[in-house]
Amino acid sequence: MDQIDALQKKRLFNSVITAVILLSVFLGVKTLNSLKESSYIGRGTYAANVITVSGTGEVLAVPDIGSFSFSVVEDGKTVSEAQGKATKKVNTIIDALKAQGIAEKDIKTDSYNSYPRYDYTSQPMCANGYCPPTKQVLSGYEVSQTVSVKIRKTADAGAVLTKVGDLGASNLSGLNFVVDDMTSVQAEARDKAIADAKEKAKVLAKSLGVSLNKIVNFSEGGVSPIYYAMDSKAMSGSVSVQSAMPPQLPTGENKVTSNVSITYEIK
DSSP states (O other): OHHHHHHHHHHHHHHHHHHHHHHHHHHHHHHHHHHHHHTTTTOOOOOSSEEEEEEEEEEEEOOOEEEEEEEEEEEESSHHHHHHHHHHHHHHHHHHHHHTTOOGGGEEEEEEEEEEEEEEEOOOOOBTTBOOOOEEEEEEEEEEEEEEEEESSGGGHHHHHHHHHHTTOSEEEEEEEEOSOHHHHHHHHHHHHHHHHHHHHHHHHHHHTOOEEEEEEEEEOOOEEEEOOOSOSTTSSEEOOOOSSOOOOOOOOEEEEEEEEEEEEEO
């Protein structure tokens, strides 16, 4: 009887061990599958059957802001003398700009520089193969200040430029007419590009005999504004305006273009 009980206990023990091993293997497989599934959470499945269409949208916008810059350059025996001259002239121009309705927030100093100036004196001629170096002599200082200006009433641009030139600005440059709220114009161009792409997708799907499903990808190229050149020779490059009669400066139109690409899943 004792041998039979021992044999039964051994068989029971082996059965328990086998059950524990099988349970461990089962739980391990379930855990591994769960980990694999969790790694795909949040990921969309790749659509195998797709079509991609592109669209273009253009918007013509009338510029509502003009911008330009001017410089004042003065010299003096000392830095303070040159600074005093430059400051007086710049302040006079800024006061005139404000008197013409330009807000202080639209007048900004872009750069302010001070440099020493040197004269170079000739030395005696070379003799016996030796040439004495040129002598450098400090002759004074030069101070320059560059100021950028925004003109929100574009019709006044010509009068403003003429006034700045009459007050002794050393250089006037870069009059550009732009749209102040470019973001809304770009959004309008993008909406037109998307509508163009969707219409092309409908036509293409009909031709192919397929149905459009969800959008699986979208991309937009750079939204590019194109500035039309002004019909005026007065502001070509850098100029100095000294005429008593304000130049005519048509603002023209700016063209903003958006290019998009849309990929549809088809069925």
